[in-house]
Amino acid sequence: MLSQESTPILDALKNYMHENTISFHVPGHKHGVGNPEFTEFIGKNAMNIDLTIMPDLDSIMHPTGVIKDAETLAAEAFGADRAFFLVNGTSSGIQAMIMAACREGDKILLPRNAHKSAISSIILSGAEPVYIRPEISKDYGIAMGITMSETSNVIRKNPGAKALFIINTTYYGVASPLLELAKLAHENNMAVLVDEAHGAHLAFHESLPHSAMEAEADLSASSTHKLAGSLTQSSMLFLKGERFSPEYVKSILNIFQTTSPSYILLASLDSARKNMALRGRELVARAVNLAQWARYKINHIRGLRCMGSEVLEFGRGLDLDPTKLCISVKELGITGYTAAKILREKYRIQVELSDYYNILAVVSIGDTKSTVSALVKALAAMAGDLGASKKIKPPHVPELPIPELALLPKEAFFSEKRPHDFKESYGRISGEMIMAYPPGIPIICPGEIITRDIINEVLMLKEAGGLVQGMQDRHLNYISVIK
Numbered sequence: 001m002l003s004q005e006s007t008p009i010l011d012a013l014k015n016y017m018h019e020n021t022i023s024f025h026v027p028g029h030k031h032g033v034g035n036p037e038f039t040e041f042i043g044k045n046a047m048n049i050d051l052t053i054m055p056d057l058d059s060i061m062h063p064t065g066v067i068k069d070a071e072t073l074a075a076e077a078f079g080a081d082r083a084f085f086l087v088n089g090t091s092s093g094i095q096a097m098i099m100a101a102c103r104e105g106d107k108i109l110l111p112r113n114a115h116k117s118a119i120s121s122i123i124l125s126g127a128e129p130v131y132i133r134p135e136i137s138k139d140y141g142i143a144m145g146i147t148m149s150e151t152s153n154v155i156r157k158n159p160g161a162k163a164l165f166i167i168n169t170t171y172y173g174v175a176s177p178l179l180e181l182a183k184l185a186h187e188n189n190m191a192v193l194v195d196e197a198h199g200a201h202l203a204f205h206e207s208l209p210h211s212a213m214e215a216e217a218d219l220s221a222s223s224t225h226k227l228a229g230s231l232t233q234s235s236m237l238f239l240k241g242e243r244f245s246p247e248y249v250k251s252i253l254n255i256f257q258t259t260s261p262s263y264i265l266l267a268s269l270d271s272a273r274k275n276m277a278l279r280g281r282e283l284v285a286r287a288v289n290l291a292q293w294a295r296y297k298i299n300h301i302r303g304l305r306c307m308g309s310e311v312l313e314f315g316r317g318l319d320l321d322p323t324k325l326c327i328s329v330k331e332l333g334i335t336g337y338t339a340a341k342i343l344r345e346k347y348r349i350q351v352e353l354s355d356y357y358n359i360l361a362v363v364s365i366g367d368t369k370s371t372v373s374a375l376v377k378a379l380a381a382m383a384g385d386l387g388a389s390k391k392i393k394p395p396h397v398p399e400l401p402i403p404e405l406a407l408l409p410k411e412a413f414f415s416e417k418r419p420h421d422f423k424e425s426y427g428r429i430s431g432e433m434i435m436a437y438p439p440g441i442p443i444i445c446p447g448e449i450i451t452r453d454i455i456n457e458v459l460m461l462k463e464a465g466g467l468v469q470g471m472q473d474r475h476l477n478y479i480s481v482i483k
């Protein structure tokens with residue numbers, strides 16, 4: 001009998017190990033014997049369960065045994081009809097979702113700040129991206145969620161689009177009005193695809209934004225490794241409803257997945273699912289409480305501000321995952337990059353990311369009062385040291401219209417390109433992507449027409465010390481354009 005108490009993959013691996021089977025299969029380290037130094041460091045158990053496809057361990061390409069059982073339990077625990085284990089990260093799940101929904105020339109609606117795996121799948125599938133402008137917080141200098149009104153406009157202008165792609169939540173924890181967006185997309189016969197790289201924990205506590213499966217999304221890709229306790233690279237793809245057949249989705253996943261999945265990663269997914277199914281609510285509640293305590297404390301430190309309910313002002317239904325601590329340091333007169341460096345070098349604290357205005361600290365099921373107190377203490381000490389420092393003027397946050405698309409990303413990708421003087425490049429078709437920080441969203445993508453406004457804004461941003469990244473010429477004297 002399958003139950004959430006069981007771990008089918010992990011149990012099969014332990015069985016294999018305890019039977020002392022003599023291995024004449026890959027991996028060639030053969031239980032670590034072939035690589036003693038690494039085995040001694042990482043431990044014999046890890047090497048013993050680093051195994052390969054065989055009848056009792058099932059096959060990820062066509063699961064019928066323990067992998068199928070583990071996926072069935074995961075679907076139940078995360079509220080899906082089907083779950084597929086991924087060992088190439090959520091990136092591979094995003095690629096599969098888009099390939100499942102879009103063929104050559106089909107339109108897909110997606111926020112401008114979508115992850116690069118979405119863009120790579122658009123290149124592969126030949127789909128046409130129609131971007132939705134996310135709300136931008138000028139105060140924090142970051143992209144927030146997409147609103148119902150902006151999305152409805154884009155849907156109205158693109159009636160035949162095949163899919164709506166939603167990020168739940170953004171890296172900074174901002175959720176768009178998922179339930180309403182999913183309903184609207186379905187009413188317009190579009191598939192709902194959700195990037196839940198930062199949302200694996202959402203289904204386990206009612207104080208968090210809704211999960212994709214709660215919103216009846218058709219497919220969602222979830223980084224179990226980021227926030228639900230499995231090992232890095234291990235993720236899950238969830239399916240709900242009838243729009244996509246599980247067999248079709250699986251056949252697409254098999255294009256992207258390795259044929260040699262790591263059983264250590266698969267076992268970690270199995271074990272993380274058990275942990276979340278049995279204790280997820282309690283663990284996530286603890287993380288939420290710790291993060292809310294830290295937010296309160298940080299907001300009482302002079303010069304610091306931790307993002308909270310102001311997110312709600314950006315549109316009806318926008319929400320925040322409180323476990324993400326986006327801390328603005330601009331009032332201290334330093335950039336987020338400098339703050340991250342100080343925290344690491346002086347206080348041995350490594351944050352998840354930094355941008356021009358902020359640092360982002362992630363509180364998760366692995367935190368305790370002592371780790372979160374150490375963060376608050378370090379922030380207070382850093383702010384105290386910097387109190388009297390000279391203030392910097394943060395760069396202005398560009399808010400440009402989305403440029404016109406002249407070539408599909410697939411056509412642009414395969415076209416011949418040449419470098420062109422950036423200042424004189426208006427009217428040309430860009431052959432590359434340029435990211436601007438703040439607000440951390442692409443200012444131009446391959447296939448789009450460069451405008452004078454784009455050139456002016458980018459030059460102003462550079463002048464003010466903002467970051468412009470992604471292009472081949474890192475000084476952006478030249479931009480790659482389509483020949």
Ligand SMILES: Cc1ncc(COP(=O)(O)O)c(C=O)c1O
Pocket residue numbers: 088089090091092094115117167170171195197198223233235
């Ligand atoms: C918004 C978003 N989507 C997708 C991904 C890709 O997830 P993974 O690293 O699991 O491939 C990331 C990774 O950071 C992300 O930030």
